[in-house]
Amino acid sequence: GENVEQHPSTLSVQEGDSAVIKCTYSDSASNYFPWYKQELGKGPQLIIDIRSNVGEKKDQRIAVTLNKTAKHFSLHITETQPEDSAVYFCAAAETSYDKVIFGPGTSLSVIP
Amino acid sequence: DTGVSQDPRHKITKRGQNVTFRCDPISEHNRLYWYRQTLGQGPEFLTYFQNEAQLEKSRLLSDRFSAERPKGSFSTLEIQRTEQGDSAMYLCASSRTDAGNQPQHFGDGTRLSIL
Numbered sequence: 001g002e003n004v005e006q007h008p009s010t011l012s013v014q015e016g017d018s019a020v021i022k023c024t025y026s027d028s029a030s031n032y033f034p035w036y037k038q039e040l041g042k043g044p045q046l047i048i049d050i051r052s053n054v055g056e057k058k059d060q061r062i063a064v065t066l067n068k069t070a071k072h073f074s075l076h077i078t079e080t081q082p083e084d085s086a087v088y089f090c091a092a093a094e095t096s097y098d099k100v101i102f103g104p105g106t107s108l109s110v111i112p
Numbered sequence: 113d114t115g116v117s118q119d120p121r122h123k124i125t126k127r128g129q130n131v132t133f134r135c136d137p138i139s140e141h142n143r144l145y146w147y148r149q150t151l152g153q154g155p156e157f158l159t160y161f162q163n164e165a166q167l168e169k170s171r172l173l174s175d176r177f178s179a180e181r182p183k184g185s186f187s188t189l190e191i192q193r194t195e196q197g198d199s200a201m202y203l204c205a206s207s208r209t210d211a212g213n214q215p216q217h218f219g220d221g222t223r224l225s226i227l
Contacts, residue, residue: 034215043116043218044155046215089154096216099145099170100145104154105152
């Protein structure tokens with residue numbers, strides 16, 4: 001079955017700097033890669049997703065890249081703000097409505 | 113939309129007791145999913161429904177776990193004879209398959225603590 005790895009497990013950045021989280025997946029059948037942000041006591045909230053027919057997608061300060069050949073995908077957050085502090089999960093699935101396999105998470109701290 | 117609603121938010125029970133959780137998906141979402149999340153880990157898939165049909169179950173879903181979605185709307189997850197290892201956050205998500213590539217939307221979960 002699918003296995004998703006994620007690095008780093010913790011990340012601390014100064015406000016205004018960029019943050020990068022990297023993930024790998026194992027199952028070539030995966031075509032959908034969502035990223036979720038989880039705040040304490042809340043459920044995961046989708047922040048951006050990318051499909052295998054696209055190499056890059058951007059939404060304001062957030063961008064994701066996908067290298068399907070290498071089975072790598074990454075999240076880039078620019079101009080970080082304290083409210084970006086949370087746990088971020090990368091994930092993979094065959095489609096957006098199939099079971100989603102999550103990575104172990106990255107705890108991001110943005111220092112004011 | 114009003115979002116995915118889960119009840120209760122917290123449940124504390126003694127080992128060996130049965131517990132039941134409820135999930136109300138976003139209206140018109142035909143797929144409903146259950147995940148389990150332990151501290152410091154990502155959510156793990158348990159099972160999902162399309163309308164009232166349970167289409168897939170993870171091997172994590174032991175015989176003590178049962179999920180239903182009787183009318184294709186809300187769903188319940190029951191755990192019988194709870195064990196210490198069942199302590200976790202149980203998350204519900206919903207999506208729709210009939211309107212393009214729609215993502216899964218999660219509720220805020222039910223946190224289960226076994227004494």
